[in-house]
Every structure is written in structure tokens, then in C-alpha cells.
Amino acid sequence: MHDIRAIRDNPAAFDAALSRRGIENASSPLLKLDAERRAAILAAETAQSDQKKAAKEVGAAKAKGDDAEFERLRALVSEKKAEVADMQTRAKELDEKLQYELSVIPNLPYDDVPDGADEDDNVEVRTWGTPATLDFEAKEHFELAGVAASMDFELAAKISGARFVMLKGAVARIHRALAQFMIDTHVDENGLTEMNSPVLVRDEAMYGTDKLPKFGEDSYQTTNGWWLVPTSEVPLTYTVAGDILDESTLPIRMAAHTLCFRSEAGSAGKDTSGMLRQHQFEKVEMVSITHPSQSDAEQQRMLGCAQGILERLDIPYRTVELCTGDTGFGARRTFDIEAWLPGQNTYREISSVSTTGDFQARRMNARFRPADGGKPEFLHTLNGSGLAVGRCLIAVLENGQQADGSVTLPAALVPYLRGKTTLTADGVLA
Known part of the structure; x- marks a missing residue:
């Protein structure tokens, strides 16, 4: 299994090693998938933060007797909860896809391994x-x-x-x-x-x-x-x-x-x-x-x-x-x-x-x-x-x-x- 962080830090070295096995430009699709996964994780975390903030404001609106604001915030909490679930599911799917793609890429040969086709x-x-x-x-x-x-x-x-x-x-x-x-x-x-x-x-x-x-x-x-x-x-x-x-x-x-x-x-x-x-x-x-x-x-x-x-x-x-x-x-x-x-x-x-x-x-x-x-x-x-x-x-x-x-x-x-x-x-x- 390859370390996506190492690929992210030095994609050129990863590509150069795999090109010796006849696999070209291997890092590009992995890094694209990794970027989508990280964006989904960030979106889920942001939606979860908004949900927690709205949940706190619900209590304050109820204490003030502001029924309209209370209903608005309660609907927002419900909306954010669904959004969080969707984003977490998306992040999990992308993570599983990335792990699979990493798992079917062969190991990197050591530098001293002779080059050759067969x-x-x-x-x-x-x-x-x-x-x-x-x-x-x-x-x-x-x-x-x-x-x-x-x-x-x-x-x-x-x-x-x-x-x-x-x-x-x-x-x-x-x-x-x-x-x-x-x-x-x-x-x-x-x-x-x-x-x-x-x-x-x-x-x-x-x-x-x-x-x-x-x-x-x-x-x-x-x-x-x-x-x-x-x-x-x-x-x-x-x-x-x-x-x-x-x-x-x-x-x-x-x-x-x-x-x-x-x-x-x-x-x-x-x-x-x-x-x-x-x-x-x-x-x-x-x-x-x-x-x-x-x-x-x-x-x-x-x-x-x-x-x-x-x-x-x-x-x-x-x-x-x-x-x-x-x-x-x-x-x-x-x-x-x-x-x-x-x-x-x-x-x-x-x-x-x-x-x-x-x-x-x-x-x-x-x-x-x-x-x-x-x-x-x-x-x-x-x-x-x-x-x-x-x-x-x-x-x-x-x-x-x-x-x-x-x-x-x-x-x-x-x-x-x-x-x-x-x-x-x-x-x-x-």
C-alpha cells in the first residue's frame, strides 16, 4: 500500500519510480481523487460546525420566546444534519475509492533494481x-x-x-x-x-x-x-x-x-x-x-x-x-x-x-x-x-x-x- 501523503509531497518521484514498471503518470488521478476526498471531509466538518452553532442558537431563541426565530433555527439544524450525513457519506465513498486505487498499484522498485521489460x-x-x-x-x-x-x-x-x-x-x-x-x-x-x-x-x-x-x-x-x-x-x-x-x-x-x-x-x-x-x-x-x-x-x-x-x-x-x-x-x-x-x-x-x-x-x-x-x-x-x-x-x-x-x-x-x-x-x- 502506498502512502498518499508521500505521493502528495513528491509526485514526481512516485511517477518516476512507477514509469520504470511501465506505468505512466500514476500520481495525477490519485491526487485528483485525494483532493475531492479532502474537500468532502472539509465540507462535512464545516456543515457539522454550522449545525452545532445553530443548535446552540435554538436554545437561546426559545429562551427569548422568539417563536419565529426558534422555528427557523430548528429547520436549519435539521437541514445541516442532513447535509452533514450526505457529506460524510460522500467523504467515506471517496476515501474507499482512493484506498482501492492505492491498493492495486504495484510497489516501487528500489533504485538499484535493473531496468527492463521482461x-x-x-x-x-x-x-x-x-x-x-x-x-x-x-x-x-x-x-x-x-x-x-x-x-x-x-x-x-x-x-x-x-x-x-x-x-x-x-x-x-x-x-x-x-x-x-x-x-x-x-x-x-x-x-x-x-x-x-x-x-x-x-x-x-x-x-x-x-x-x-x-x-x-x-x-x-x-x-x-x-x-x-x-x-x-x-x-x-x-x-x-x-x-x-x-x-x-x-x-x-x-x-x-x-x-x-x-x-x-x-x-x-x-x-x-x-x-x-x-x-x-x-x-x-x-x-x-x-x-x-x-x-x-x-x-x-x-x-x-x-x-x-x-x-x-x-x-x-x-x-x-x-x-x-x-x-x-x-x-x-x-x-x-x-x-x-x-x-x-x-x-x-x-x-x-x-x-x-x-x-x-x-x-x-x-x-x-x-x-x-x-x-x-x-x-x-x-x-x-x-x-x-x-x-x-x-x-x-x-x-x-x-x-x-x-x-x-x-x-x-x-x-x-x-x-x-x-x-x-x-x-x-x-
Whole structure:
């Protein structure tokens, strides 16, 4: 959410920042609406003052026995009362309209975010690992002999339709092991607090984390009004909504392993093969709540946490900083981590680590009290995948594939698999 006072004070800076996202002259209609709202508020306050003044004069006229003046003033009070009600209703309508318009404008990118139109203009900032040179033709995850029998798309379609998968046997166990490995690493080594959060949330939580009102079609809503979370960023971040925290409690670092749900609106025809893009998936999410001065460093720390998972799994990856045209709605800066997938012969996104600045905190009214006793200030919120479990499963299977259709599994998973190191071509852990 944007601060209308900041826009009013420096509209040129606001417009310049949004023009980098391809949005021109954004301040003009907002300031016009703001001026109408303020005029309506002033008119309501003036009418209310006139009403109070006339009400006092009514009593004086009655005491004097001036019946004509008494009736005139009483009619004036009634007229002003109706006028006040009308003006207050008008002011409320304009305020709600302004708040809506502010809520559907994306966040302002930081000055150091690279300019660009789309993903082709993203900037590579790091690579790790070297993709293996295979002496056979690499296959995609769902084509591997050891995987095919345990990754059932037809059975899932029978139950739920397209973009679902039923994992069975050894592959289901590897998937579970990955999630456990991720959450254990973040808690035991990276200092995050494990959370077990709801996957059904109210409108307020979705709005506060910038998923409403603009992106409602991207999520699922139940018939009784709850929303299925697109990621546990929503419940974890919303834990501080309406709070004023002591500065000494910051930063707050959380991680949760949850089911996630996305409608994939607008993705028809994209990634229809395999389990790369699903309506239901699992993710280990990281969320940090920080002091504004800490948020840039915290983003780098979170990025390191996510990258560290891939390094422990020996999966080559690259990290890119998203350009202004590819940065998500609520983010001021985002880094994507892309894992190497031999079957597609390319890197594919497996994590996004974003800082929103105070954008979400303003929507949630989440603040902290400075240690020096100053006025409460808005917190900064950050989120990042640590990692998407299904996509990590794909990367593990494809990078460990052997010529006979078996898969050599990462050493980091062996303790979670009771010492098993291989998914055989027959689909058995050995």
C-alpha cells in the first residue's frame, strides 16, 4: 500500500519510480481523487460546525420566546444534519475509492533494481555448480524408468482433473524427505523458527499480504469465504498485523512447510507435461519481519539460506536479479534462483526471495516501537521459497539420472531415507 501523503509531497518521484514498471503518470488521478476526498471531509466538518452553532442558537431563541426565530433555527439544524450525513457519506465513498486505487498499484522498485521489460532483461548475479555432461540423452523427470510408475498423472486427473499428480511409493518418500531436510536445515542451521500455519485464511490476511484485491483470480476461495493460501507467506507475514512490536524483538524469522494452492490463471498451455506447474503443491517458505535498516542485509541472508539447500543437494543453479518489468506486484527487489534441469536443458525457477519494504506492513498496520522511544514506524517484510518441494524433487531426479533409468540420490537425503542412496529403474529405493 502506498502512502498518499508521500505521493502528495513528491509526485514526481512516485511517477518516476512507477514509469520504470511501465506505468505512466500514476500520481495525477490519485491526487485528483485525494483532493475531492479532502474537500468532502472539509465540507462535512464545516456543515457539522454550522449545525452545532445553530443548535446552540435554538436554545437561546426559545429562551427569548422568539417563536419565529426558534422555528427557523430548528429547520436549519435539521437541514445541516442532513447535509452533514450526505457529506460524510460522500467523504467515506471517496476515501474507499482512493484506498482501492492505492491498493492495486504495484510497489516501487528500489533504485538499484535493473531496468527492463521482461524476464529476458533479468541480470545473472551468481552461478553455482557445473551441469553434468551426460553420455546419454537426458530425460525429463516423468520419463525416467524409476519414476514413471510412482508419478501418476492419470490417477490424479481421475480424482481432481488436470494439473494434479499422485505420488506413490519411493518417489512420494523422496518428496517427503526433501521437505523434512529443508525445514530441518532452516531451523537447525539457519536460525528460523518452525511454524505450523493454517492453509485457510480470511480476506484480511490475503489483502494485507497484497494478494487481494487485484489477484483474487490466482487463488481459490471456499464457499464459506476462506481462501486457500497460495503460499505460507500469507499466514506467516500476517502474524504481525495490527501489532506494535518492540524493536528489540526484531528480526523475526519464520519457516513453514505447507500445502499451497494456485489457480494458475492465465497459464493455459504452459508446462502441461510433468509436475512443474500444479494447482496443489508443497513449499517450505521463509518469512522475515525486520527493522527497515536491516531489510537489505536480511534479503541477502535469506537468499543464502535458499541457495544453501541446493548446494547441499548438489544441484547446479543460477541466481538472477529480476528487472523492473519482471518484478512481482508487492516486491521492491526480487532474486530468483533457477535450478538446472537436464531434461529441459535449461534453468527453471525454484525460489524467489523478495523484500517488500513497508508495502505489506502499511496494508496490515504492522509497526515497531523504536528503542529510542520515537513514534512507531512501519516494519519491513520479506519472503522467500526455501524451497518449492515439487520443483526440487524434479531437480533431484533429473540431475541424478543414470543411463539405465535409475537415479542417484543426494547424500544429504540419505539420513532421511534410512540409508538408501538410489532410486532403481524398477522404482525401488536401494
